[in-house]
Structures are given as C-alpha cells and as structure tokens.
Amino acid sequence: MSEELLLDVKNLHIAYQDNPTVMDVNFTLNKGEVLAIVGESGSGKTTVIRAILGLLSTGGKITTGDIVFEGRSLNNLAKREWQPIRGKEISMIFQDSGSALDPIQKIGKQFREYFKTHETLSDEECDAKAISLLASVALTAGVDILQRYPYELSGGQRQRLGVAMGLALSPKLLLGDEPTSALDVTTQAQVVLEMKALAKNQGTAIIIVTHNLGVAAHMADKILVMKSGRVVDSGMAKDVLENPSHEYTKHLMDSVPTLGGGRYVE
Ligand SMILES: Nc1ncnc2c1ncn2[C@@H]1O[C@H](COP(=O)(O)OP(=O)(O)OP(=O)(O)O)[C@@H](O)[C@H]1O
Secondary structure (H helix, E strand, O other), rough: OOOEEEEEEEEEEEOOOOOEEEEEEEEEEEEEEEEEEOOOOOOOHHHHHHHHHOOOOOOEEEEEEEEEEOEEOOOOOHHHHHHOEOOOOOEEOOOOOHHHHHOOOHHHHHHHHHHHHHHOOHHHHHHHHHHHHHOOOOOHHHHHOOOOHHHHHOOHHHHHHHHHHHHHHHHHHHHEOOOOOOOOOHHHHHHHHHHHHHHHHOOEEEEEOOOOOOHHHHHHOOOEEEEEOOEEEEEEEEHHOOOOOOHHHHHHHHOOHHHHHHOOOO
C-alpha cells in the first residue's frame, strides 16, 4: 500500500448553530487506506464525513481546524470549486442509496448522466462501463438492470448499485455513511467485501462510518472511536481492537459477538 498522504484532518471543531458538536478531531489517511469511524449514535461520525465533502447540514459550520485533501485545504471552497471534486475525487454512499437515486429515471440513464458530468463518453461506452462496475458488485444481469427503475431492485441490490455509483468515477476517496446497516447480516458481509475489493482495485481510500465494530474490524486498516463529539481511541485497527485504550472502546468490543468480524464473513 502506498504511504502517500491523501487526507489530513487537523484540529477539527464543528458547531451546529453555535453548539459545539465535534471537538478536536485529528487523523490522517493515506492513499488506498481504509478508515472506520465507530461510535454511538449522536457522537458526530456523520458530521465529520459530511464536513469532508463540504456538505454539513443546515446550521453546521467548521469553527476551527482544517481538512486538507492532497495538500489543498477544503475549507471555505466556493460551490464551483466543489463541482470537480464531488464524485470524481471524493464520493459518498449512504445508508439507503436508493434515496440518492432519481426514482423516475432508469438506472442506465442515471449512469450515463453521471459519467457524462465528468467525462466525454458515448452512450455505449457509458453502458459498457456501468455493466462492468455492476458485475464487480455481483450484479451480473447488468444489461437488464440498466433498463430498470431503482424501485425495481431489492434493498441489497440497491446498496450494491450505490457502491458501484460511488466508485464509478474512480474517486480517490469514498465516504460511506452506514452503507450496509440496512441490510441483513449475510448481504452486509458480501457488500462490505465487494466494496473493499473494488476500492482496492482502483486504489481508492475509504472512510466508513459504522455502529458495528465487526464491520470495522473486517474492513479497516485504521479505526477512530468517537464519543460525544471527541475521538477517544484511534490507531491501526489491529492495535485498537487488540489493545483498546479507552473504557468505551472496550465496551464496544464486548458488544461484538464474534471478535474480528468473523460473523460477517461466515
Ligand atoms: N443540522 C443539525 N442541526 C443541529 N444539530 C445537529 C444537526 N445535525 C446533527 N446534529 C447533532 O449533532 C450531533 C452529531 O450528529 P451526527 O449525525 O454527526 O452523529 P452520528 O454519530 O453520525 O449519529 P448516528 O450514528 O445516529 O448517525 C447529534 O447530537 C445531532 O443531534
């Protein structure tokens, strides 16, 4: 794995309507590396990854600190400066990818439009690329899927589609906000593995937000544990899992039925 620095989050503080919500978050991510952010509901995980993509929800603001992506600060970028970054350099997949898709447009058309916002490709080239991406997330009936509407897919298929779309433009960084938590355990395991393999092939780094330490253990090179807006534990996944320094991490560990995420791959 390359040791080249991709993302440097420094002394990050975020407030909603002047209420401090995220305090003093620091971490780095190298190219191709996978980081999992874990922690209880409301601890600030989503806020951190939304800040990276400049998409804090209403009232949210970075009050101190910096987010540096490939040597360039992402703080205070203008809307037009974000356009070439979102999707192409940094993309995001959500808990329910279906909700991010247009319900009244066929999937093939959505892929074409997505590719064409960043590349000059014919319809046929877009379709071929989409089919190959879909195959890499185990959606092998690609031609048929391109003809369907999002609601015509199962939850697991839609999540796979979300992963394929998130990685469609070979971004350098993929942000996943609980991308598998709405799925049953077996499908979760498969989608996690597919996401990791596809990202690895493209050299894409991942930050995945999850409640589930099993998913984190299974996917991540590094883990960041958040509680009440602060980082309470962080480091290489193996070290954090084998030697948690904070009581809260130990408590999270106790709630994973099979250590090391075994349940997710069996
Ligand atoms: N737009 C907003 N305005 C005000 N407060 C907000 C806003 N969005 C989030 N918050 C608050 O910020 C805190 C952190 O929320 P965040 O969604 O980042 O947590 P999380 O760790 O991702 O939680 P979950 O696991 O439940 O998604 C919470 O207390 C939440 O209520």
